[in-house]
Amino acid sequence: MVTLDFRTLTVPVGIVRILEMILTCITFSLVASVGRGIDSFWTWCMFTWCFCFCVTFLILLLEFTSLSSKLPISWDDFTTAFAMLATLMILAASIIYPIFFACSNCGKQIGATVTSCLAFILYAVEVGLTRAKPGELSGFLSTVSGLLKVLEAFVACIIFICLEPTQYTRFAGLQWCVAVYSICFIFALVVIIFTICRLLSLFPAPFDKILIACNVLAVLMYITAVVIWPLYSFKNNPRPSWCAAGGRLGAVCPWNKLVVISFMTCFNLVAYIVDTFYSFRLVFFVSRT
Structure with a gap:
């Protein structure tokens, strides 16, 4: 009714x-x-x-x-x-x-x-x-860590939009970076979907422990991507003169997209570091008190 x-x-x-x-x-x-x-x-x-x-x-x-x-x-x-x-x-x-x-x-x-x-x-x-307030009972996605998961997934989507196969297929290092973006995005998406659908109990281990392990792994993987992506992307690859043009012509320049990906990689690394901090705090400090 x-x-x-x-x-x-x-x-x-x-x-x-x-x-x-x-x-x-x-x-x-x-x-x-x-x-x-x-x-x-x-x-x-x-x-x-x-x-x-x-x-x-x-x-x-x-x-x-x-x-x-x-x-x-x-x-x-x-x-x-x-x-x-x-x-x-x-x-x-x-x-x-x-x-x-x-x-x-x-x-x-x-x-x-x-x-x-x-x-x-x-x-x-x-x-x-x-957003969940301190001391308030709520779902995971209402917490800071949950909101960061949405942010991490969105930033990964921006990276995927800027990716062009001709740019990352030349070097194995760049392919590794794409694998980093994909693996971390998939995990963030799984967490979001499972949380909304109330399926977290299907995880083979306690959710908070899995979250910490995956966040630490994501931080380590993104650290490698932060170093490798600009190293291989801009090696012997100076900015074309036509990319400096204003308006749309310069904005869609493939070289400029490499810069966007580099910036978003650093941004997501910071997001994962903050996410890891909050996950540790939630498990080892808040839960004990």
Whole structure:
């Protein structure tokens, strides 16, 4: 039986979600009204805003009708993980869209950029509202370590988007780096899916111990990637002169993508180090006290 819960629309997180829907709707409406040919970057941005709007609407609808409590998943983990993912996706779209499509005399494009940035702020606020507080019982993905898992997976996706087979098939070292990105991404994705679907009990050992072991291994593997990737990528490979061009031409330069991958590798290494610290703290300090 469906029971309407009007309180879900009046609590702070409910109000934030309504504003998120309004801003993402305005953003993709402005961008769609401008019109654009088939373009991967334009498609990515439109997908981001439409995806976030639809999932936020679905979350509000399921909570308003109380159907969320009847789903065989960890609802708190799902909503927190989505809020973190939406924050990262809209942040990326808010950076990519103005770089490629905005100009000084493009009113709608500038307006879409502003509303997208506001939507990013709101999703970041939602992450803060749904994140587990100290001493509060909640799902794994509501903790700092859980949110870091979403961040690590998202950064790995950015790395995969920038990868080109012609760049890493030349050297075994670069292939090792791709293996590092893939293995760590798969584990992060498995943790997220298993947590949301309440399948952590299927792990052959205590989850917290597996988490620590995999995080330590990921740190060691990413340390090698931080050294090996730029070493082989930029060896005898100076930046082409045409890559210095402004606008889209320079942004899609394969050499520039190597720089992005190098930066994201360092970023993910820091994320895994922080994740490992929180995992150790959770197991050896918080659990004992």
